[in-house]
Amino acid sequence: MRTKILQTSLLVSAVVVLLCAASLAQVSDYQQKEWLNSTAASSHVGNIEGHAPDAAMSYRRYCLVCHGPLGDGNGESAQWLDPKPRDFTLGVFKCRSTPTGTLPTDQDLFDTIARGLDRSNMPQWSTFTKQERADLVAWIKHYSPRWQTEKPGAAIVVPPEPEVTADRIKAGQEVFNRVQCWKCHGVEGKANGPSASTLQDDLGRPILAYNFAEGGRFKCGETDSDLYKIFMTGLDGTPMPSFSDNIKPEEAWDLVFFLRTLQPFHSKAKELAKGLNLKPINPNAPPPSQ
Amino acid sequence: MKSWYQRPSHILSAIGVACVVVVIVGGRVKAAGEGSITGTVKLTGTAPHMKGIDMSKDPYCVSQHKTPVTMENVMVGSSGGLQNVVLYLSEGLSGSAASAVSSQEPTFDQKGCMYTPHVIAVNPDEKYKVTTSDQTTHNIHPLPAPGGGNIGWNKSQPPGAPPIENSWKNQEVAISVKCNIHPWMHGWHVVVRGPYAITDDNGNFTIKNVPAGSYTVTAWQEDLGTQTSKVTVAGGAAAKADFTFKAK
Numbered sequence: 075m076r077t078k079i080l081q082t083s084l085l086v087s088a089v090v091v092l093l094c095a096a097s098l099a100q101v102s103d104y105q106q107k108e109w110l111n112s113t114a115a116s117s118h119v120g121n122i123e124g125h126a127p128d129a130a131m132s133y134r135r136y137c138l139v140c141h142g143p144l145g146d147g148n149g150e151s152a153q154w155l156d157p158k159p160r161d162f163t164l165g166v167f168k169c170r171s172t173p174t175g176t177l178p179t180d181q182d183l184f185d186t187i188a189r190g191l192d193r194s195n196m197p198q199w200s201t202f203t204k205q206e207r208a209d210l211v212a213w214i215k216h217y218s219p220r221w222q223t224e225k226p227g228a229a230i231v232v233p234p235e236p237e238v239t240a241d242r243i244k245a246g247q248e249v250f251n252r253v254q255c256w257k258c259h260g261v262e263g264k265a266n267g268p269s270a271s272t273l274q275d276d277l278g279r280p281i282l283a284y285n286f287a288e289g290g291r292f293k294c295g296e297t298d299s300d301l302y303k304i305f306m307t308g309l310d311g312t313p314m315p316s317f318s319d320n321i322k323p324e325e326a327w328d329l330v331f332f333l334r335t336l337q338p339f340h341s342k343a344k345e346l347a348k349g350l351n352l353k354p355i356n357p358n359a360p361p362p363s364q
Numbered sequence: 365m366k367s368w369y370q371r372p373s374h375i376l377s378a379i380g381v382a383c384v385v386v387v388i389v390g391g392r393v394k395a396a397g398e399g400s401i402t403g404t405v406k407l408t409g410t411a412p413h414m415k416g417i418d419m420s421k422d423p424y425c426v427s428q429h430k431t432p433v434t435m436e437n438v439m440v441g442s443s444g445g446l447q448n449v450v451l452y453l454s455e456g457l458s459g460s461a462a463s464a465v466s467s468q469e470p471t472f473d474q475k476g477c478m479y480t481p482h483v484i485a486v487n488p489d490e491k492y493k494v495t496t497s498d499q500t501t502h503n504i505h506p507l508p509a510p511g512g513g514n515i516g517w518n519k520s521q522p523p524g525a526p527p528i529e530n531s532w533k534n535q536e537v538a539i540s541v542k543c544n545i546h547p548w549m550h551g552w553h554v555v556v557r558g559p560y561a562i563t564d565d566n567g568n569f570t571i572k573n574v575p576a577g578s579y580t581v582t583a584w585q586e587d588l589g590t591q592t593s594k595v596t597v598a599g600g601a602a603a604k605a606d607f608t609f610k611a612k
Contacts, residue, residue, distance in 0.1 A: 163510070164510045166516070174517045174518050174519060175515050175516060175517030175518075176515075219511065220515075223513075224515075252522060252523075253501060253520060253522040254500070254501035254522060254545075257422075257501055257545045258544075258545065268421040268422060269421060269422075269544070269545045269546070269547070272421075272547040273544055274544070274547070276505075276507055276516070308518050308519070310516070310517075310518060312518075313503065313505070313518070313544030313545075314518070315503035315504075315505065315518040315519050315520040315544075316517075316518060316519050316520065317520050319519060319520070319521075319525065319526070319528065320520055320521070320522050320525050358423060359423075
């Protein structure tokens with residue numbers, strides 16, 4: 075008699091557990107279907123259309139170990155990494171062609187995946203096909219609710235690059251001194267400015283300013299127009315602000331040319347700068363009297 | 365022929381007209397009966413020690429202060445009045461009073477490498493201005509909580525730069541604002557619905573333009589948290605609400 079009651083109760087609880095599991099599976103399945111059908115689950119890069127569901131396998135295989143199953147940057151390997159992997163749930167990205175405080179374009183994310191991020195553990199994913207990358211862009215976007223309610227910002231206009239001249243390099247140094255890039259990057263671009271040692275990212279973790287004299291690739295590209303975009307849009311999530319309110323497009327190119335003279339590479343800008351004998355300013359000079 | 369009340373569409377439009385009239389008249393009645401809430405916020409116990417600030421990284425900042433500068437987390441005035449406490453109506457606001465946007469446009473200035481004032485309050489969508497009086501570059505970096513609908517940004521403001529005008533979309537108590545170049549600089553933007561006030565250096569405040577009604581007034585202090593008090597405002601009258609925070 076006893077065993078019969080036990081058997082029945084076991085059977086009943088098993089059925090209950092199964093029913094619960096089935097309904098839960100249905101809920102998560104429904105939620106997944108909902109976002110997969112939304113426009114946020116696709117991406118557009120040139121004439122390629124990316125589909126989030128197609129990226130599920132490659133995300134699991136290549137990205138999950140650092141960025142985590144929830145996309146929050148808490149993958150198994152994250153504890154060993156510095157800088158930490160990006161938390162996709164925040165929807166905040168360094169490398170954008172769009173103004174500070176706005177979402178990046180699909181193209182921006184697509185380029186970041188291919189380029190990787192120097193001086194971090196994010197490698198170049200050039201092994202992916204363009205279609206795979208576009209799919210991953212769509213997948214990454216599903217982690218942040220920002221894409222459900224916001225559109226990417228309008229990409230800033232980068233005017234055509236003028237010819238580099240000695241005058242432009244000189245003017246560029248004046249911009250460098252006026253907006254005080256040296257506060258963090260140092261008067262010679264050696265990342266040793268007075269504020270360099272106390273810099274923190276948005277999550278309060280220590281972060282380094284870019285060292286021009288070392289000459290590594292920028293986090294967000296290596297071309298002159300990449301450099302232009304870096305200081306005109308800012309690197310969101312880091313101390314690097316946007317200077318678009320304070321540097322005119324013309325001056326921005328001057329600054330690009332001057333910054334190139336701080337790098338250890340041979341370039342026309344560097345060649346021209348030799349004749350200019352530019353002197354770094356004294357950061358400890360007494361402040362201008364008022 | 366059907367008479368007017370036999371047609372459902374007519375009845376509906378009659379109800380619609382009645383609603384519009386009620387809303388208009390109701391709005392006017394409220395506007396005529398606006399009162400205020402005044403009071404004082406005090407700190408009991410020993411005021412916490414405010415750490416000194418070392419500005420020596422930027423000679424300009426040092427040159428702007430003749431006396432030692434301290435943090436401004438808890439500012440206590442004469443007779444224990446607490447400065448920079450934000451007071452707002454957390455419960456009891458009617459729809460129209462809650463969605464009204466103040467046109468005060470507060471200014472958040474950077475002066476002597478400190479935020480002046482240390483705390484500003486705004487309504488959602490109310491404009492505010494960030495200005496600089498300094499001859500050194502600042503970056504203004506508000507950090508709203510993720511998922512709350514407000515989006516952070518980070519802009520530079522070199523000497524002589526024009527003001528940055530902006531607004532916040534959603535209520536948020538409170539948004540921390542930082543300057544990465546001068547890491548001691550820290551201020552707050554407090555985004556609340558409806559009428560609000562901030563205490564002066566003696567802890568006094570007046571919330572103006574409060575429609576008659578019963579409210580919960582919340583007092584927010586960045587380090588000491590919040591206190592609430594139930595207040596009833598009669599049309600056109602000044603109600604009283606005092607708050608006391610205990611030093612930690």
